[in-house]
Amino acid sequence: xxxxxxxxxxxxxxxxxxxxxxxxxxxxxxxxxxxxxxxxxxxxxxxxxxxxxxxxxxxxxxxxxxxxxxxxxxxxxxxxxxxxxxxxxxxxxxxxxxxxxxxxxxxxxxxxxxxx
Amino acid sequence: xxxxxxxxxxxxxxxxxxxxxxxxxxxxxxxxxxxxxxxxxxxxxxxxxxxxxxxxxxxxxxxxxxxxxxxxxxxxxxxxxxxxxxxxxxxxxxxxxxxxxxxxxxxxxxxxxxx
Numbered sequence: 590x591x592x593x594x595x596x597x598x599x600x601x602x603x604x605x606x607x608x609x610x611x612x613x614x615x616x617x618x619x620x621x622x623x624x625x626x627x628x629x630x631x632x633x634x635x636x637x638x639x640x641x642x643x644x645x646x647x648x649x650x651x652x653x654x655x656x657x658x659x660x661x662x663x664x665x666x667x668x669x670x671x672x673x674x675x676x677x678x679x680x681x682x683x684x685x686x687x688x689x690x691x692x693x694x695x696x697x698x699x700x701x702x703x704x705x
Numbered sequence: 706x707x708x709x710x711x712x713x714x715x716x717x718x719x720x721x722x723x724x725x726x727x728x729x730x731x732x733x734x735x736x737x738x739x740x741x742x743x744x745x746x747x748x749x750x751x752x753x754x755x756x757x758x759x760x761x762x763x764x765x766x767x768x769x770x771x772x773x774x775x776x777x778x779x780x781x782x783x784x785x786x787x788x789x790x791x792x793x794x795x796x797x798x799x800x801x802x803x804x805x806x807x808x809x810x811x812x813x814x815x816x817x818x819x820x
Contacts, residue, residue: 595747624808634795634811680747682809684799692763693738693799693809697747 591616593683595696602671603704609656610666610699612681620686623664624693625655628678637679640664642686668701676703706731711796711812718786718819726781726815728796736799737779738809739763739771741792748795754779786819793817 592615602608614623625637640648640655648655656665668675678700684693712727730737735756740748740763750763754773768790770782779798783790793816797809 632793632814634797634809636808636810639808682748692750692753692761693797694750694764695740695748 591618591683591685591692591694593681593694593696595681595699597699598697599700599702601702601704602668602675604673605670607667607669608671608701610668610679610681610701612664612666612696614662614664614681614683616662616683616685618685622684622686623655623657624682624684625653625664625666626680626682626695627675628680628698630677634680638666671703673703673705676701708732709796709798709810709812711794711815713815714813715816716818718783718817720786720788720819722786723782723784724786724817726783726794726796726817728779728781728812729777730779730796730798730810731777732798732810733776734798734800734810735776737773738797738799739769739779739781740795740797741765741790742795742814743792751781751794783817788819791817791819 594613621642623640627635638650638653640657652669654667678698680698681696709730738753739751749765752771754760793814796812799809
């Protein structure tokens, strides 16, 4: 069964430092996509980064990178040079590409606090 | 493009009442989704649709119904509202193929309270 796990309910990081948010997943579908979203206190969902199961390289988008370890079924988000505006909830999500019917499910989220 | 729009933004229901949450997207996306987000929690998939006339249950479908008569619209129906359905409801849409360009686009959410 499709499953996403985020084990860190909350994380603190000092401004300008890097932080890693953990995400593990479980699927039997060989084709899947992994997404990270940011949800600030205003409530909207902001797409950050995507990793496909067949992608050979780890995805990067500006200060965001995804540490994709397929054998371990993990897709951790790394935020470099944290900023105060990074304080938010972060959600990992997975969409199965074939057997799962393309539905997308989310993890429970990690709340990140950036300290000045 | 307006993206994904949801109405209403806020609603208070009494126990046992019914209502429909509206969702419309203008990006010609095949896939549409309904999620609920309880306070301090992640998003739970209620129903999703891979195209007009095709819907399927997600993780928490009980107490809800959906229909997809057009590509653009994906309304969520609550019958006999219960306090457990107090939540923020998000509608989302995406294209079919898995790629870095096909993330889900979310609506602004509907905050529903059942008293």
